Amino acid sequence: MKHTLHATLLALTIGLAGVGSAAAADYALNPYTLAYDGAITRNAPGEVNIHPVTYPLDGIQIAANVYTPAHYDPAKKYPAVVVAHPNGGVKEQVAGLYAQRLAEQGYITIAADAAYQGASGGQPRSVDKPALRIEDIHGMADYITRYPGVDSARLGLLGICGGGGYSLAAAQTDKRFKAVATISMFNSGRVRRNGYVDSQLQTLQQRLQQASEARAQEAAGGEVQYTGDAKLTDAQIAKLPYDLYREGFAYYGKTHAHPNSTFRYTTSSLLDLMRFDATDQIALISQPLLMIAGSKADSLYMTEDAFAKATGTTDKELALLDGATHIETYWVPRYVDTAVGKLTTFYGRTLAQ
Template sequence: MKSTGLPSILLAASLGALSGATGAADYKQNPFTLTYQGALTENRPGQVSIHPVTYKLHGLDIVANVYTPANYGKGNGGKSYPAVVVAHPNGGVKEQVAGLYAQRLAEQGYITITADAAYQGGSGGQPRNVDKPAYRIEDIHGMADFISQYAGVDASRLGLLGICGGGGYSLSAAQTDKRFKALATISMFNSGRVRRNGYVDSQLNTIQTRLQQASEARAQEAAGGPVRYSGDANLTDEQIAKLPFDLYRQGYEYYWKTHAHPNSTFKYTTSSLLDLMRFDATNQIELINQPLLMIAGSKADSLYMTEDAYAKATGTKDKELFLLQGATHIETYWKQPYLNQAVEKLTHFYGKSL
């Protein structure tokens, strides 16, 4: 089923807290270094709270934030809550859009968790900024491990939300991890397809050249040489304005300016391309039999990836493609009314599915 909007009566319902979430916040002014407008600055009794946690995953320290609903643990008589795991975008960290959606879902009564990927952000792992699909998928399983044991969580009502690159990895994780009873994506980004073919399949003629570069980078690492990185650039405003795609132009604006965080970076080890370029988020996607909601902006130049995955997800009888009319990819991260619509849609979806 494909839908393109929400009835106005639904938009007005239970979203008053979102009215200020249109801009950004300076991470330096937030005690949790959160970058989004309306972010928590302290935990107050009876209100939504944030809990920084650290846990081990294959010997690495993983840093995460757990968000709990209002009145959590306060005279609830053993009340249990559904939970949602939130996977962040490529290059993103838990303090940006993943934290925003985690907080908003907590406002709707869910315990949520979002963690920095292994080798990225504040989490452990060397060399820094390895971006291998198997690691990102394992991060999602690890968040499920941790939050399933968290006080008050009903592990039988566990949902998954993946944003951008985290959306592609969530599609893969949910194929086999049936602890997830429902799966949603926002602005899904198929990392393997883009690293292999280029964005909007614009680099098909250089695949073998880039594979050779990745192979050489791996050889250099194995020989004890310096780690090579891709995706790292220091562009001027003029150079950013000339980038060919909205995702890149607005992405630089989001990650470098309005929602910048010191742990967030576009760069990744060039040797990661050996794994990335043979990965595809839609491979074996028919294994997903859980309810599936895919949200994307109608004007996003990344929409082709969501539409492709949605068409291939033939294993579930309960799926919906929901378009945020007028939104680009990055605008789904922060801009009203798109944020309001997405949160309302997610609340309804998880409420029905969990």
């Protein structure tokens, strides 16, 4: 049972919460279904506005939200930031929070649902392959650099949790991104392969066999198999061994839940995930790099590993949010404020005219 539970938990790529302490952010009460505190409820002149958009990417319709700064004038030129959401997350959660907060600082920002996920198109649902997630980031850059008022020479990238790992991969070759930042970076390939905190090395080949069988079943026209469908009670969640999972269940399942957000992904995706690593070829990143993480996050080892391997840039900083866990970096006001302050300074310097 222990190994089964851990295997199920590999589906998680969390974003933020604190069991019993996070304020509810009810998506149903927001006209844009935004599930974070302080979210925009209407577009008003002279304020930060939100613009739901869709665009095609490799034959799939992508759903995104563009945020424009206060007093936005399309005749002017603004720096822009692409924001990549966590695994299992959607644009209405933490990615939207940071996109809105950066728009408040004068940036045009975009947060899009990954292909096959959220409100974006693609079948079967909840495919989670690194190549697709990386292409999503390139696609957001394609769209936002042509948006009225965007200065394409001042484009930044922010990846959160799993989106952070994929952002590192995208930035290796996409030099449209002039500055790269991550928050609570999660190396999806390493965790799917080795288990969280490298705790499942002994079952690696067994899980690969299961993924291979799931792929064969799909190819034969059979039912699509999914990983991460666990329905745990509060008591079971409380006994989980890692803060990331305990707090993640609360954030995604209760305090900041959204109907388009799900932990599950196609089991066959593991064939791609388990041979991926966010740090592979990371030395190709030559842009300025800022990596933010909670000092008490049990996922911190992934940020530290990536930061050490990012030898292609000398302009890099590892910033720790004192006392924060992985999930808390996504909603706790004091941690979000500190992170936004770091990001504003970083992008202000690296995306200057």
